[in-house]
Amino acid sequence: MKVTMVLVSSLNGKITRNDDTNINLWTSKEDAKFFSLLRDKHKLIVMGRKTYTSIHDKIKLQPDKLRVVLTKNPAKYSNHAKSGMLEFTNENPTKLLKRLESKGYKNCLLVGGSEITALFLQSSLIDEIYLTIEPKIFGKGRSMLAEDNFEIQLKFISAKKLNSQGTLLLKYKVQK
Numbered sequence: 207m208k209v210t211m212v213l214v215s216s217l218n219g220k221i222t223r224n225d226d227t228n229i230n231l232w233t234s235k236e237d238a239k240f241f242s243l244l245r246d247k248h249k250l251i252v253m254g255r256k257t258y259t260s261i262h263d264k265i266k267l268q269p270d271k272l273r274v275v276l277t278k279n280p281a282k283y284s285n286h287a288k289s290g291m292l293e294f295t296n297e298n299p300t301k302l303l304k305r306l307e308s309k310g311y312k313n314c315l316l317v318g319g320s321e322i323t324a325l326f327l328q329s330s331l332i333d334e335i336y337l338t339i340e341p342k343i344f345g346k347g348r349s350m351l352a353e354d355n356f357e358i359q360l361k362f363i364s365a366k367k368l369n370s371q372g373t374l375l376l377k378y379k380v381q382k
């Protein structure tokens with residue numbers, strides 16, 4: 207399974223502005239467009255439960271797209287689940303990807319947040335990274351990655367300036 211991680215952050219590595227969970231209030235429309243295109247290309251999207259909580263009212267479930275939400279308490283969200291479109295699980299990420307691969311999924315888009323991204327990185331499950339840097343600095347906010355004990359080597363693939371303010375889209379490949 208090829209896993210692509212995508213995040214947008216401030217220059218100083220914050221993926222939220224203060225305690226606000228709505229990232230659309232500070233991210234650029236060019237990044238939103240890039241994210242929509244990437245999301246549309248993937249039939250499998252994985253996220254942490256807190257990310258799900260912050261976007262669930264905006265998610266449009268589709269029969270050809272499976273969204274998987276990691277939570278330690280899947281039963282709590284059973285009334286949100288929709289067969290083949292939205293699942294809640296506490297499987298470990300390696301087993302989860304193996305199971306989904308056996309169902310025919312070849313590509314996975316990991317959309318955050320910081321806890322789940324760190325969990326996948328720590329288990330060496332991520333193959334490529336898209337990181338948008340918005341030209342902003344936030345004194346307070348959620349750090350891009352929850353702190354944990356891991357080190358990942360990357361290879362730079364590309365950098366693209368998305369707008370005149372200087373929003374940068376960076377692409378890296380994970381060295382395994």
Ligand SMILES: NC(=O)c1ccc[n+]([C@@H]2O[C@H](COP(=O)([O-])OP(=O)(O)OC[C@H]3O[C@@H](n4cnc5c(N)ncnc54)[C@H](OP(=O)(O)O)[C@@H]3O)[C@@H](O)[C@H]2O)c1
Nearest residue numbers: 213214221227254255256257276277278318319320321322
């Ligand atoms: N800027 C961006 O690109 C971007 C992207 C995504 C999200 N965000 C923002 O980031 C925030 C969310 O990020 P976050 O780091 O706080 O949370 P998160 O990574 O989205 O979700 C954390 C949750 O995942 C579940 N979890 C963690 N470890 C697990 C494990 N080993 N097995 C099963 N489930 C596990 C737990 O859910 P339970 O508590 O239910 O057990 C935990 O509370 C939101 O405010 C969102 O808006 C920003």
